[in-house]
Structures are given as C-alpha cells and as structure tokens.
Amino acid sequence: MMSDLTKFTLAEARDAVASKKISSLELTRAHIDAIEKARGLNAFVLETPDKALDMAKASDARIASGTAGPLEGLPLGIKDLYATEGVHMQACSHILDGFRPPYESTVTSQLWRDGAVMLGKLNMDEFAMGSSNETSYYGPVASPWLPPGWDETKGRAALKGDKKGLLVPGGSSGGSSSAVAAHLCLAATATDTGGSIRQPAAFTGTVGIKPTYGRCSRWGVAAFASSLDQAGPIARTVRDSAIMLRSMAGYDAKDSTSVNAPVPDYEKAVGASIKGKKIGIPKEYRIDGMPAEIEALWQQGIEWLRAAGAEIVDISLPHTKTALPAYYIVAPAEASSNLARYDGVRYGLRVPGKDISSMYENTRAEGFGREVRRRIMIGTYVLSAGYYDAYYVRAQKIRTLIKRDFELAYQDGIDAILTPATPSAAFGIGEKGSSDPVEMYLNDVFTVTVNMAGLPGLAVPGGLSASGLPLGLQLIGRPFEEETLFSVAEVIEQAAGRISLPQAWW
Amino acid sequence: MTTAAKPSKLIKGATGDWEIVVGMEIHAQITSHSKLFSSASTSFGGDPNSHVTLVDAAMPGMLPVINEECVKQAIRTGLGLKAKINHRSVFDRKNYFYPDLPQGYQISQFKDPIVGEGEVIVDVSASEQIIVGVERLHLEQDAGKSLHDQSPTESFVDLNRSGVALMEIVSRPDIRSAEEARAYVTKLRTILRYLGTCDGNMEEGSLRADVNVSVRRPGEPLGTRCEIKNVNSIRFIGQAVDVEARRQIAIIEDGGKIDQETRLFDPGKGETRSMRSKEEAHDYRYFPDPDLLPLEFDQAYVDELAKGLPELPDDKRARFIAEYGLPPYDAGVLVMERESADYFEAVARGRDAKMAANWVINELFGRLNKEGKTIATSPVSAQQLGTIVDLISAGTISGKLAKDLFEIVWSEGGDPNVIVEERGMKQVTDTGAIEKAVDEIIAANPEKVEQAKAKPTMLGWFVGQVMKQTGGKANPEAVNTLLKQKLGI
Numbered sequence: 001m002m003s004d005l006t007k008f009t010l011a012e013a014r015d016a017v018a019s020k021k022i023s024s025l026e027l028t029r030a031h032i033d034a035i036e037k038a039r040g041l042n043a044f045v046l047e048t049p050d051k052a053l054d055m056a057k058a059s060d061a062r063i064a065s066g067t068a069g070p071l072e073g074l075p076l077g078i079k080d081l082y083a084t085e086g087v088h089m090q091a092c093s094h095i096l097d098g099f100r101p102p103y104e105s106t107v108t109s110q111l112w113r114d115g116a117v118m119l120g121k122l123n124m125d126e127f128a129m130g131s132s133n134e135t136s137y138y139g140p141v142a143s144p145w146l147p148p149g150w151d152e153t154k155g156r157a158a159l160k161g162d163k164k165g166l167l168v169p170g171g172s173s174g175g176s177s178s179a180v181a182a183h184l185c186l187a188a189t190a191t192d193t194g195g196s197i198r199q200p201a202a203f204t205g206t207v208g209i210k211p212t213y214g215r216c217s218r219w220g221v222a223a224f225a226s227s228l229d230q231a232g233p234i235a236r237t238v239r240d241s242a243i244m245l246r247s248m249a250g251y252d253a254k255d256s257t258s259v260n261a262p263v264p265d266y267e268k269a270v271g272a273s274i275k276g277k278k279i280g281i282p283k284e285y286r287i288d289g290m291p292a293e294i295e296a297l298w299q300q301g302i303e304w305l306r307a308a309g310a311e312i313v314d315i316s317l318p319h320t321k322t323a324l325p326a327y328y329i330v331a332p333a334e335a336s337s338n339l340a341r342y343d344g345v346r347y348g349l350r351v352p353g354k355d356i357s358s359m360y361e362n363t364r365a366e367g368f369g370r371e372v373r374r375r376i377m378i379g380t381y382v383l384s385a386g387y388y389d390a391y392y393v394r395a396q397k398i399r400t401l402i403k404r405d406f407e408l409a410y411q412d413g414i415d416a417i418l419t420p421a422t423p424s425a426a427f428g429i430g431e432k433g434s435s436d437p438v439e440m441y442l443n444d445v446f447t448v449t450v451n452m453a454g455l456p457g458l459a460v461p462g463g464l465s466a467s468g469l470p471l472g473l474q475l476i477g478r479p480f481e482e483e484t485l486f487s488v489a490e491v492i493e494q495a496a497g498r499i500s501l502p503q504a505w506w
Numbered sequence: 507m508t509t510a511a512k513p514s515k516l517i518k519g520a521t522g523d524w525e526i527v528v529g530m531e532i533h534a535q536i537t538s539h540s541k542l543f544s545s546a547s548t549s550f551g552g553d554p555n556s557h558v559t560l561v562d563a564a565m566p567g568m569l570p571v572i573n574e575e576c577v578k579q580a581i582r583t584g585l586g587l588k589a590k591i592n593h594r595s596v597f598d599r600k601n602y603f604y605p606d607l608p609q610g611y612q613i614s615q616f617k618d619p620i621v622g623e624g625e626v627i628v629d630v631s632a633s634e635q636i637i638v639g640v641e642r643l644h645l646e647q648d649a650g651k652s653l654h655d656q657s658p659t660e661s662f663v664d665l666n667r668s669g670v671a672l673m674e675i676v677s678r679p680d681i682r683s684a685e686e687a688r689a690y691v692t693k694l695r696t697i698l699r700y701l702g703t704c705d706g707n708m709e710e711g712s713l714r715a716d717v718n719v720s721v722r723r724p725g726e727p728l729g730t731r732c733e734i735k736n737v738n739s740i741r742f743i744g745q746a747v748d749v750e751a752r753r754q755i756a757i758i759e760d761g762g763k764i765d766q767e768t769r770l771f772d773p774g775k776g777e778t779r780s781m782r783s784k785e786e787a788h789d790y791r792y793f794p795d796p797d798l799l800p801l802e803f804d805q806a807y808v809d810e811l812a813k814g815l816p817e818l819p820d821d822k823r824a825r826f827i828a829e830y831g832l833p834p835y836d837a838g839v840l841v842m843e844r845e846s847a848d849y850f851e852a853v854a855r856g857r858d859a860k861m862a863a864n865w866v867i868n869e870l871f872g873r874l875n876k877e878g879k880t881i882a883t884s885p886v887s888a889q890q891l892g893t894i895v896d897l898i899s900a901g902t903i904s905g906k907l908a909k910d911l912f913e914i915v916w917s918e919g920g921d922p923n924v925i926v927e928e929r930g931m932k933q934v935t936d937t938g939a940i941e942k943a944v945d946e947i948i949a950a951n952p953e954k955v956e957q958a959k960a961k962p963t964m965l966g967w968f969v970g971q972v973m974k975q976t977g978g979k980a981n982p983e984a985v986n987t988l989l990k991q992k993l994g995i
Contacts, residue, residue, distance in 0.1 A: 083567050096566065103560055105567060222566040226796035255569050256798050334796050337599050340610020341564040345663065356661070360603055383601070383791035392793060 005030035006183040010074060010240035011267075013186055017073040020063065024073025028056035028117050031075045035119060035184045038144075040159035040506045043169075043179040045080055045138045046088045047120040055117040062115065071247055072115030077185035079176050080121045081128055082108050082231075083220040087118075091222045092136040093126045095367025096348040105220025106252045107189060107231045114247045119185050123175030126369045127339065128196055128224040131443040132432065133174025135371040140429050141174040143167040143204055144182035144502045147428060148467035152505035159506055167426040167469070170200030170443075176234045177204040181501050187235035187244050191221060193228045194327055195422075195447025198459035201234050202421035202472025205461045205499040207241045207489065208234040212479045213454035214259035215245075217252030223338040225331040226257070228451040237498065238460060238489045242266035245482065261480055269483035270490045275309030277488065280414040284320035285446060287423065294420045294471065297462045301418055301473045304495035305488065315414060317405040320449055322398045327448040328441060329382050329395035335372075336379025342367065374437065403453045410478050416488050419446050421459040421472035446474055456482045460489040461499045470499055511724035515682040519755045524721045526751045527728055528687050529679035530743075531716040532694060533672050534704040535648065536579045542647050542671035543570030543613065550710050554653070554664035562669045564608035569797050572597075576671040577801065579703040580620050580645050581811050583673055586701045586818055587640050589624025591808050595644075597798045601791040605663050606650035614674075616792040619644035620801065626677075627820055628693045630686055632835040638690050639678035648672050667711075673704070679718065679728065684744040684751075691715060691740050692842075696819050700844050708739050715743055717771075719750040721758070729754070730764040734771050734778055746771040750778045822847055830859035839867055845881040846871075852888035857895050865891060869912055890915050893922040902926060904933050907978055934979045937988065943975045944968075944988045955993060962995045 005027050008016065016022045032049045052075060059073035078084060080092050083101040090096035104112070112118070125135040133141040142163050146155045150165075158166045169178035173190030177200030180188050190197045192210035201208030209232045216231035223229060233244030246267065251260040281302060286295070306312050344350035344363030351362035368376065382391035409417065423445055433440030450457035455476055462473040473492055477485045516523040541548055544561040561568045584591045598616040621643035628636050650668035654661050675694065681687050695713060698704040706713050715738075720731035734750060737743050749771070754764050768787070769778040817825070819841045826837035826847075840850045840863065849870075854862035870891065874884060894911055897903045903911060903926055914925055926932055934940060947968060948955055958964035965986070972985045 083565075089566065091566065099566070101565065101567075103565070218567070219569050220567040223797075254571060256571050257796075333793060337601050337611050337791070337793070340601060340603065341566070341608060343603060343605075343610060345605050346563055346608060347565070356605060357603075380791065383793055385789045385791075388791075388793070 004183075006034045008186065009237050010186040010235055010243055011237070013074055014071070014243070017059075017063065018068060024056040024059040024063070024117060025053065027073060028052050028075045028119070031119055031185055034182075034504075037504065038182055038184050038506050040156070041142045041144060041178055041182060042139055042163075043123055043141050043175045043182065043184060044077065044120045045090075045092060045123050045136075045175070048087060048118055049120075051087070052117050052119050055112075059115050059117060069113065069115030070243070071111060073117060074115070074186050075117040075119045076111060077119050077122045077176060077179045077188040078108055079173055079189050079191060080124050081191050081222050082189055083222075084108055084118065084121065088121055089222070090137070091127045092124045092138050093342075093368065093372070094137045094349055095342045095363070097367075099348050101220075103220060106217035106254065107221065107248045110247050110250060111189070116247070122173075122179055122188055125172035125174065125196075126372050127222065127335070128172040128191055128193055128229075129335070129371050129375055130171040131195070131199055131440050132168035132427070132429070133171040133178075133200075134168065134429060134433075135171070135369050137369060139163075141169050141178045142429065142506075143169040143178055143426055144504075144506065145204065145426065145469055146502065146505065148469065155505050162430075164430045165428050168203065168429050170203035170426065172196040173200045173208070173234060177201055177206055177208070180204070180206045180234050180236055182504070182506070183501070187233055187240050189231060189248065190234045191224075191229060191231050192447075192451065192457075193224045193230075193331060194451050195444040197232045197234060198421050198447050198457055198472070198474055199443055201459040202461070202474075203426035203470065205470030205501055206234050206236055207238050207458070207460050207493070208232060209241050209245060209458040209482065209485065210450065210456065211245060211249060211482055212259075212456045213451075214257055215249045215456070215480065215482070217250070217255040217258045219252055219254040223334075225334040226338060227334060228327075228331055230451075236501070238486055238493045239267060239270045241458070242270050242486045259480070264483055266483060266486055269486040272483075272487040273309065274305065274488050274491055277310045277415040277484065278313050278413050279305050279310045279488070280313050280315035280409050280417040282315050282317040282320065282409075282417060282419060284317050285419040287445065290420075290423055293465050294423060297471050297473065298418070298420050301462050301492060304492055305418065307495070308491045310488070313414060315409045315412070315417070317402075317409065317449070319398060319401040319405050323402050323449040323452050324441065324445050326395040326398040326402070327444070327452055328378070329391050330399065330452070332375040332379035333383050333392050333395075334379070336376045336383065339368070339372070339376055371437070399452050402449055406453045406455060406476070415478070415481075416484050417476040419474045419476065421446060421474040425465040425467070425469035425471055450474075450476050455479060456485055458482075458485040458489050460492050461496060462492060463496050464499070512682065515686075516724060517751065517755070519759050521759050523724055524751070524755050525724050526683055526747065527679050527720045527722060527731075528681035528747055529718040529731075530677045530681070530687065530690065531718070532675040532677075532691065533714045533716070534583075534675060534698055534706070535712040536576050536671040536673055537703055537705055538573060538575045538579060538671055540573055540575075541669040542573055542576050542645065544669050546669065548670050552666055554662070555666065557666040558668065562608065562665055564610070570613060570795070572798065572801065573671065576645060577620070577803075578811055579671075580643060580673055581808055582701050582815060583675075583698065583703045584621035584624065584643055585808070585812050585815055586697045586703075587621070587624035587626060587643065587675070589640055589643065590622035592618065592620055592622055593803055593805070593808075594618065595620040595801045597645075597795045597801065598792045599795045602788045604649065604652075605661065606652045606665070606668065608650070608665060608668060612647050612649065613795055613798070614646035615644035618800075626690060626693055626697065628686065628689045629838050630689045636680070636686060638680045641676045641678050643673050643675045646672050646674055679720075684747040687717065687747045688740050688744040691743055693819075696842055700816055700818055702816075711738065714738050717743060717746055717750075719747055719754070720764070721751050721754045730766050732764065732766065732778070733768045735768055735781060737771050742771060742773050745773065745776065746778060749776055753778060816844070830854055830863070832859065832863050836863050836867060839871075843881065849881050849884075849888045853892045853895060857892060858899055861898065862892075862895055865895060869909070873916060885916050885919065886912065890922055897922060897926060901933060901981065903931055904978065904982065907931050907933070930977070930979070932979060933981050934976050937984055940972065940976070940980050940984050941988055943972050943980070944985070944992055947971045947975065948992055958993050959995060965989060965993070965995065968993070
C-alpha cells in the first residue's frame with residue numbers, strides 16, 4: 001500500500017477504496033492534511049473538511065453495504081464557479097460576498113450522486129476571466145512547479161510574501177490545476193470558456209478536457225459567456241479525466257443548450273488503438289515567434305502518434321488567426337449581459353448610494369475587479385447601437401467561418417487535430433498583462449478556436465521545456481467524440497511517460 | 507399609410523383640419539399556469555415574492571427553459587390574428603438596469619418574432635368597419651414591481667410578475683381617432699378572450715397599451731410621434747389619444763415642433779407628461795440570448811393548434827348573420843363576448859332567432875348592465891329566457907306580460923311555464939271571452955260609441971278598457987278586430 005494516499009491517481013484510489021484496501025475516510029483525511037499544509041499555494045478559497053469527512057463516512061457505509069457509485073469516496077476539489085448548496089460560491093469575486101446558494105449545480109450533484117467527496121472550493125480568476133489566476137479577489141494561486149533556478153527556500157519565502165516570481169498555474173481554473181498538480185485532491189472540476197481548462201492543465205503538467213459544448217450542463221455554474229462556457233475536469237492522468245467526465249456529463253432539461261445524447265463509458269476508450277486514425281496538423285497553428293521548444297514538442301507529438309499507427313495529415317484551418325480577436329468580442333459581449341445580475345439588489349455585496357443608480361455604480365465598481373470591469377466595458381461597447389454590426393455581428397460571422405474550417409477538415413476524414421496547447425510554458429506571477437492586457441489574452445491563441453466551434457479539446461502533458469517546466473499538447477475532436485481524444489491522449493501520455501509532478505516544498 | 511383621410515375623422519385646429527395617426531403596442535399577459543421561462547405560478551394576488559423561482563430571482567448560474575404552453579398560446583393568437591406564423595424565431599436579450607429586472611435584461615424577441623403580419627377587423631360603429639394591420643407579435647418576459655410606498659427611505663421589489671409571459675402585439679399606424687383606438691383594443695381583447703390566450707383583465711394589468719400618437723395635415727407624411735406608456739383601460743386609451751393629439755396640434759399651430767419622446771398619461775389631470783426624451787432613451791444592446799436555442803417548429807405543429815381553435819368572433823358574426831338572419835350590428839353585439847354568443851345561441855336554437863336576439867340584447871344586456879352583472883352571473887339562464895320566448899311565440903303570453911314575466915324570473919327565479927300558469931298570465935285568445943268584455947264595455951259607454959263612430963282613433967280608448975278588464979291577458983289583435991266590427995269602424 002502506498003504510504004502517501006494523495007499520490008494515488010483517481011483510478012488507483014477508486015480501485016483501492018472499492019476493494020476496501022483503504023477507506024474513503026483515510027483517503028479523505030490524507031487530502032485534508034495535504035490541503036492544510038499547502039495553504040501557501042492559495043489553491044483553495046474554502047476548505048470544507050467537516051463536510052468532506054461526513055461524506056467520506058457515508059461513502060464507506062455505502063461501500064460496506066455494496067451500493068457504491070463509480071466515484072465512491074474519492075475526494076475532489078470544486079471550482080468556485082460551481083454552485084454548492086449551502087457552501088460558499090463567489091466565482092472568486094468580491095461582488096458575491098457571503099453568497100451561499102440554496103442549490104447545487106447539476107454537474108456537482110452528479111459527482112455526489114456517484115459518491116465523490118467534496119474537499120472545498122477552488123480558487124480561480126474572477127468570474128473565470130483570466131489566464132493566470134491573478135484576477136481572483138482571493139489573490140493569486142501559485143503553481144507547485146518552482147520557477148527555473150529557484151530552490152525550495154526561495155519558493156517558501158515567496159509564498160509567504162506577494163508570490164511575485166512564482167509560477168502561475170494558468171487560468172482561469174488555476175486553483176484546480178494547482179491543487180491537482182500538488183496532490184491536494186484526486187481531481188477537480190474546472191470550466192473552459194476560451195482555454196480555462198486546457199491552458200492551466202498544460203502549465204501544471206496535468207490533463208484537462210473541455211468537452212463538446214452541450215455535453216455538460218451549465219445549470220448552477222455562474223455564467224461568463226454562455227455560448228462558450230463548458231464544464232470539464234482537470235486530473236493527473238488521461239484515464240482519470242475520462243472517469244471524471246463520465247460523471248460530469250449528461251443531458252439536463254434545465255439547460256436548454258445541453259444535448260440529449262447518451263454518455264459513453266469514456267474510460268473504455270483509454271488504451272484503445274489509434275491505428276489508422278487520421279490526425280490533422282493545422283499549419284495555421286505555427287505562429288510567428290513561437291518558441292522552438294513548442295515547435296519541437298509538437299513534432300514529437302506527431303512522431304508518437306505516427307509510431308502508434310495514426311495517419312498524419314497536414315490540414316488548413318484558414319480562419320484560425322481571426323479567432324482570438326473574435327473571441328474577445330463575443331465573450332465580453334455575453335459577459336457584459338450575464339454579469340448584469342450582480343447589482344447589489346438581491347444578494348452579495350451592496351455598497352449604498354444616494355439613489356438606485358449610484359448604488360449600482362458603487363456596488364459594481366467596488367465589487368468587480370479590474371479585468372472583469374474591463375470586459376464588461378468592452379462587451380457593452382461592442383453591443384452598443386452603431387457598433388453592434390461592426391463588432392458583434394462580424395465576430396459571429398467569423399465564428400461561423402471558424403466552425404466551417406473544422407467541419408471541412410472532419411468531412412475530409414480527420415478524426416482529431418493535434419496542436420500545441422499554449423504558446424509557451426508557465427510564466428511568473430506579476431510578469432504579464434499588467435500594462436497590456438492583450439499580452440495575457442495571447443495565451444488563449446490555440447484554445448479559443450475550440451470554444452468558438454463548440455468542439456471537444458483536451459490538453460495532455462507532452463514533456464518539459466528546456467528549463468524543466470511542463471508543456472502540453474492539445475487534441476481537438478469531432479463533436480461528441482471525446483472518446484477519440486482519450487484514446488489519442490493516452491498514446492501521448494504513454495509515449496511521453498507520466499510527468500513527475502513536484503514533491504511538496506510548500 | 508397614404509390612404510386619403512376620412513373627413514369625418516379629422517379634428518379642427520385653429521388653423522384648419524388635422525388627422526390623428528395612432529399605432530399601438532399591446533402587452534397581453536399569456537394565460538398559462540407558469541412563467542415564460544420558469545415553473546413559478548402566474549396567479550394574480552399572491553403575497554409579494556411568493557411566486558419566484560431561482561430563475562426569476564436571477565441567481566448565479568440559473569438558466570431559462572421555454573414554457574411550451576406559452577409558445578402554443580402565442581401561435582394560437584397569431585392564428586386568431588390571421589397572421590404569418592414564423593417557424594423559426596429567436597429570443598434576444600434587452601439589456602437595462604432596474605431593480606425589478608433581476609437579470610439585468612429582459613428576454614424578448616427582437617429581429618425574429620414568433621408571429622409576423624396579420625390584421626384585425628374592427629367595428630367602429632354600426633355602420634363603420636376598419637382593418638388595422640398587425641406588424642408582429644413577439645414573446646417576452648414581464649418585469650417585477652417596485653413598491654415605493656412601503657418605507658419612507660427604501661423601495662421594495664416584488665418579483666411575482668417577473669418572468670410572466672407577455673405577448674407584445676404591435677399594430678400598424680392604421681388608427682385615425684380615439685374612437686378607433688378604443689374599438690381596436692376592444693376587438694383585440696375579444697379575440698384574445700375567445701382564444702383563451704389572455705384574460706384581458708386590464709384592471710389586473712393583464713392587458714396594457716403603449717399608444718403611439720402623431721398628427722398631420724390630411725394627405726401629408728406621418729408626423730413625429732410620441733409614445734404614451736402603459737395605458738391600462740380602454741377609456742383612458744381614448745382619452746390619451748385625444749389629449750395627446752390636441753397637445754401636439756397646439757404646439758404645431760403655435761409654430762413649435764414635436765419632440766419624439768415617451769410620455770405618461772395622467773387620467774386625474776387629463777394630460778400627458780414627458781417621461782424621457784429620445785436622447786435619454788436606453789440603448790438596449792439587443793443580442794440573441796445565448797442561453798436559449800432558436801425556437802423552431804414545423805407546420806404540422808401549427809396545424810394541430812389550428813384544429814383546436816374555437817370559432818372566432820368574425821366567423822361567428824358572419825354565421826349569425828347567415829344562419830339566424832340577424833342584422834350585422836346585432837350579430838356584432840352578440841359576438842363581443844364568447845359567453846354572450848353562446849348564451850344567445852342557446853336561446854335562439856329552434857326558436858325565432860330575431861326575437862331571441864332582441865330579448866338578449868335589449869332586455870337581458872340592458873338589465874345586466876344596469877345591475878353591473880355579466881352573462882356569467884346572469885340570474886336568468888338561457889333556458890329560462892328560451893322558455894319566455896317560447897311562450898311569446900306560442901301566443902301564450904303577450905309581449906307586455908312577457909316583460910313582467912322576465913322581471914319575475916330575474917328577481918325570483920323559477921320555471922316561466924309554471925309562473926305563467928300559477929299567476930294566470932296566460933293571454934286570452936278565446937274570442938268568446940273577449941267578445942263578452944267588448945260587449946259589456948260598448949253597452950256601458952254609449953256616448954263613447956257615438957264619438958268613436960265619428961272619430962275612429964277613439965278605438966284606442968276601447969282597447970285600453972278591454973285590456974284593463976281582462977287583466978292585460980287579451981290578445982290585442984283579437985280585441986282590435988272585434989271592436990272594429992262591433993263599432994262599425
């Protein structure tokens with residue numbers, strides 16, 4: 001038996017708990033301890049140890065009575081964007097101060113239905129707007145990966161201070177990726193509007209999948225950009241992410257955009273042969289100024305897949321370069337409307353004013369952080385009379401073209417597309433975007449296309465950079481063919497060798 | 507609209523004639539158990555915030571799901587307005603901040619409404635009919651209510667109405683007077699009530715009108731319009747049109763010009779007041795609601811709903827004219843409410859339909875109006891009134907006694923046959939009995955007999971005497987004939 005129960009993968013823990021080699025209570029306690037010791041990383045914004053222990057005991061009882069679910073007794077972290085009944089949910093924003101929803105999101109309720117245990121709520125960029133987890137009202141999250149050249153002492157000192165120079169875990173699901181990479185939970189829920197699952201996974205050496213739009217219910221997940229938002233997991237292995245997605249996915253009549261299609265047993269796809277699969281390599285993802293090591297990683301990925309019997313096909317997705325600017329019109333437009341409900345009238349923060357308008361202004365000015373305010377203003381602007389056609393309508397047209405690019409590729413028989421997940425390895429906290437927000441937005445250049453097209457996308461570690469930091473590869477699939485992604489990703493994971501995540505120094 | 511102005515509609519200003527042009531946006535609350543996008547009840551009069559789901563309160567992460575019954579009601583209404591039903595429509599968000607609008611946007615339909623062009627045939631008077639074009643009908647959410655009278659320092663919000671389904675029915679500017687405006691809303695309400703898609707209760711806010719008014723010289727292009735918001739009774743709609751038109755005429759005749767703006771009608775003061783100017787108008791930033799898919803259905807879906815539609819007022823009116831031989835105006839009065847039409851048909855079936863119509867319109871409606879009752883609360887049932895008509899037709903009672911009988915049934919109830927029998931109200935048609943009375947009166951009044959011979963109009967006096975003696979039950983025709991014969995006139 002493993003001495004540190006947090007080192008189990010989700011699948012290993014599942015098997016150990018199911019076969020009663022370990023109890024959920026032991027497993028949960030080990031994670032609660034790990035979370036306590038890792039507070040410096042700031043991955044959790046709320047720990048729920050009592051709830052976790054209660055849930056674990058209940059799980060053990062179900063295991064004893066033979067009524068265990070597929071995730072029975074497995075402790076997970078939940079992104080703060082998800083509603084958790086009676087438990088803090090603030091989307092890491094000041095404006096939702098004190099908000100404890102009287103309802104549970106569909107996705108988390110399915111996890112509890114399947115027996116999972118909640119450890120607490122995970123840090124994130126405020127309302128999921130950010131690529132580094134630096135916009136959280138609760139402060140930045142540090143990656144468990146030490147910056148090149150840093151020793152543990154320097155790392156610990158930085159954790160106690162302003163965290164400057166430590167690496168970002170990516171965003172917006174930075175709490176999720178950091179917690180999973182630091183072994184604080186077996187897996188975590190996350191969400192992805194423009195790359196918020198895949199980029200943090202790539203930055204931390206973990207696996208993340210954004211499923212097809214409509215695969216997971218959005219009900220009970222605070223909306224950022226409704227037409228782009230999707231829930232998905234971050235886990236330490238391809239298999240673990242497949243296990244998680246099976247529980248998270250499914251039709252929900254409460255979400256009109258959710259799709260009524262059966263949920264396959266994704267785990268079965270892990271390890272399936274990819275012989276004869278056609279893998280598209282889009283030339284447009286070879287962008288100017290892309291570091292040589294990203295290019296090399298991509299080439300390596302191609303070789304691995306070819307070696308596994310896949311057919312490598314060069315393809316073209318001609319509208320790729322328009323995706324990022326179009327995304328930064330569509331997403332803020334929807335956000336400006338979605339975030340209008342945070343007005344200080346019914347819940348959360350209220351900053352009084354002399355009349356209703358000033359109450360709105362005071363509340364929203366104080367309640368929203370800089371990045372959120374910026375996107376609300378961009379969104380309001382692009383929807384305004386006189387600008388709507390020039391921005392929003394054109395962005396929607398571009399979106400149609402991007403979607404068509406993919407459709408044409410898939411019509412030609414392409415099964416999945418391989419690209420780098422990010423244009424670089426993780427950067428330091430405080431390093432990017434303070435003077436030019438676009439610098440930060442460029443992080444999403446490879447991932448936003450997938451959201452714009454509503455397709456499934458998976459990030460899997462492909463290796464380490466020259467300075468020893470994890471780099472991820474992205475697989476993009478056909479709608480509702482997540483299974484192909486798991487099969488292909490498993491080949492990469494096997495070929496690359498599981499990345500060894502950092503030992504605790506925090 | 508460039509049709510020639512009707513001289514009868516023009517109003518006189520200091521400098522000549524003016525034509526009023528009115529278009530209306532009617533907000534009709536859909537009759538449904540639950541709201542447009544949530545399962546909360548739509549019933550009127552609950553405690554504040556007792557009909558509110560998480561969706562209505564716009565809690566984080568809540569999503570709208572369309573209530574299919576509301577879609578069906580909108581389609582039924584479209585069919586009732588002989589309008590184009592759009593098989594694909596789109597919900598948009600209309601963004602603005604207001605405390606009684608929890609989402610910060612109203613879900614509405616902007617570019618692609620569920621119902622397109624249609625028309626309403628409006629009877630303005632017994633002799634005049636106009637057609638008012640309907641531009642579109644779309645679905646949208648109602649807002650909640652701000653309560654400003656609960657505390658000296660704070661306002662309260664009641665979200666019971668928040669999210670209730672409304673149909674906004676937009677007319678073309680085809681209305682030319684206050685009278686036409688009233689008649690249009692009345693007719694539209696009749697159609698909605700027939701369809702069962704809106705109860706039309708204006709006092710409960712189920713039907714409200716935004717009235718767009720402009721004036722122009724006959725034959726000239728449309729003038730600048732002002733929109734009078736939320737007028738909530740048919741009478742006020744008429745008053746608002748008149749008051750606003752006169753205000754605009756006065757301004758133009760004084761050399762001023764009309765500013766396009768939103769105004770409020772104050773029935774107490776009989777004036778309209780500016781609410782906000784065009785410059786202050788909101789930029790609603792409409793865009794398709796990404797939480798909802800486009801609303802799509804096929805023709806079979808529409809056909810199925812069409813099959814279930816009741817006979818509509820115009821068709822019913824035409825049938826009443828053809829089948830019962832009623833004058834168009836009477837038919838129009840009878841079909842105004844579905845219950846009245848049903849009542850009439852129950853009375854008329856197998857009887858003299860014109861007599862039935864007269865009794866329903868003149869006696870029954872007259873009495874109902876006087877007592878503030880409706881057909882549903884009428885003390886006289888269709889069966890009772892039918893029996894009265896039967897008694898008249900059979901000559902069992904006279905028309906005059908029938909009115910007394912109606913009064914008895916109204917106030918005391920009972921079977922008219924039994925009442926007539928028990929109270930001896932039967933008309934005497936037996937000539938022997940009448941002849942006896944005639945003979946007695948002639949014998950007792952020789953002087954009058956002489957006078958009558960010289961002046962035949964004296965006959966009326968004799969008729970009166972005979973009727974008096976027979977307690978009003980004598981058949982007046984028989985009395986006349988006998989008297990003429992006996993008096994030799």
